[in-house]
Amino acid sequence: MSTPKKPGKTPPDKHVDEFSGVSTTGHEWDGIKELNNPLPRWWLWTFYACIAFALTYSVFYPAWPFGSKATPGLLGYSSRAEFAATMDAVQTGNQAMLTQIAQTPVSDILADPELARFATAAGASAFKVNCTQCHGTGAAGGPGYPNLNDDSWIWGGTIDEVYTTIAHGVRSLTDPDTRYNIMPNFGADGLLDTAAINQVAGYVASLSGVKGGQSTPEGATIFAENCVACHGEGGVGVVELGGPDLTDAIWLYDGSLEAIKAQIQKPRHGMMQAWSEKLDDVVIKELAVYVHGLGGGQ
Ligand code: HEC
Numbered sequence: 001m002s003t004p005k006k007p008g009k010t011p012p013d014k015h016v017d018e019f020s021g022v023s024t025t026g027h028e029w030d031g032i033k034e035l036n037n038p039l040p041r042w043w044l045w046t047f048y049a050c051i052a053f054a055l056t057y058s059v060f061y062p063a064w065p066f067g068s069k070a071t072p073g074l075l076g077y078s079s080r081a082e083f084a085a086t087m088d089a090v091q092t093g094n095q096a097m098l099t100q101i102a103q104t105p106v107s108d109i110l111a112d113p114e115l116a117r118f119a120t121a122a123g124a125s126a127f128k129v130n131c132t133q134c135h136g137t138g139a140a141g142g143p144g145y146p147n148l149n150d151d152s153w154i155w156g157g158t159i160d161e162v163y164t165t166i167a168h169g170v171r172s173l174t175d176p177d178t179r180y181n182i183m184p185n186f187g188a189d190g191l192l193d194t195a196a197i198n199q200v201a202g203y204v205a206s207l208s209g210v211k212g213g214q215s216t217p218e219g220a221t222i223f224a225e226n227c228v229a230c231h232g233e234g235g236v237g238v239v240e241l242g243g244p245d246l247t248d249a250i251w252l253y254d255g256s257l258e259a260i261k262a263q264i265q266k267p268r269h270g271m272m273q274a275w276s277e278k279l280d281d282v283v284i285k286e287l288a289v290y291v292h293g294l295g296g297g298q
């Protein structure tokens, strides 16, 4: 039985397309016919090459799932073993560096670029773990916590001084070698009366242009008689005594006239633990190199 031919519709059988001269597959959708073109040569060969590569690969490298593992492959390669070998190599390299840091005085580490680079990187990560809660992630500090990026150092900015400060802390209660100095309670202990405090505070404020500051001969005299021992002639600071520079507009506490008066009235004192009680000497050296390299090292 043959179905009658509808006008405009070709029956679904193979025939040669009249435009391209290629035979069709016999498939047709809404008048669009599929040509039976062979796959391009290059495509076919690439395809065969991929299959060949995959089979060869699966013979030499771990490939087919097999029980809880996979077929090991003739070369015995394992990414886990490669990773372990890399880690071993890094560890051995690190160990050599760490031994060298342990044996090198901290000031000599800077003279060895490779060692200094290693110590800086290690110091940066130790800083993140131990120091950022007080000195900030960028070591920029905050009220009561000194900025470690600037070149103003309360306790000195040479690598040896920075190392000593970190190792022994500041006003540590347990380390006898800690950085220690206490500013007298000028107001609270009646060493200076309110008028004198106002005058000397005005003088100190004037040294760095703090608002409300006023340099008077009285203020300068009170300063010379009571303050230069720790803050230096003209207030430039004494690092051996941890007396901050009062002329540089960098303040440990807030640098307002009120804060200056408050410090003279009843001083505050920062405390930092002696890190040698908690950290290995190698880590402290690394920290000193890192902090010294932050920009303000002398
Ligand atoms: C015995 C030493 C000593 C004497 C004397 C002394 N100071 Fe100080 N002063 C310090 C120390 C140490 C600090 C830092 C406190 C800290 O580290 O927390 C300080 C801090 C200050 C600060 C705060 C600085 C800042 O960066 O915020 C001011 C202001 C100040 N002193 C003013 C004076 C004035 C004015 C006098 C004299 C009337 C005086 N000091 C006498 C040791 C001294």
Ligand code: HEC
Residues within 6 Å of the ligand: 127, 130, 131, 132, 133, 134, 135, 144, 145, 146, 148, 152, 153, 154, 155, 156, 162, 165, 166, 170, 242, 252, 269, 270, 271, 272, 273, 275, 287, 288, 291
């Ligand atoms: C609990 C808070 C705290 C932590 C944590 C801390 N510090 Fe400090 N650090 C301070 C204070 C407060 C001072 C200022 C002491 C003073 O008043 O003289 C200071 C001072 C310093 C100074 C001296 C700055 C100068 O101008 O001389 C260095 C260097 C320093 N810290 C490094 C470190 C390093 C490195 C670590 C991490 C191992 C660390 N600090 C962790 C509170 C802290």
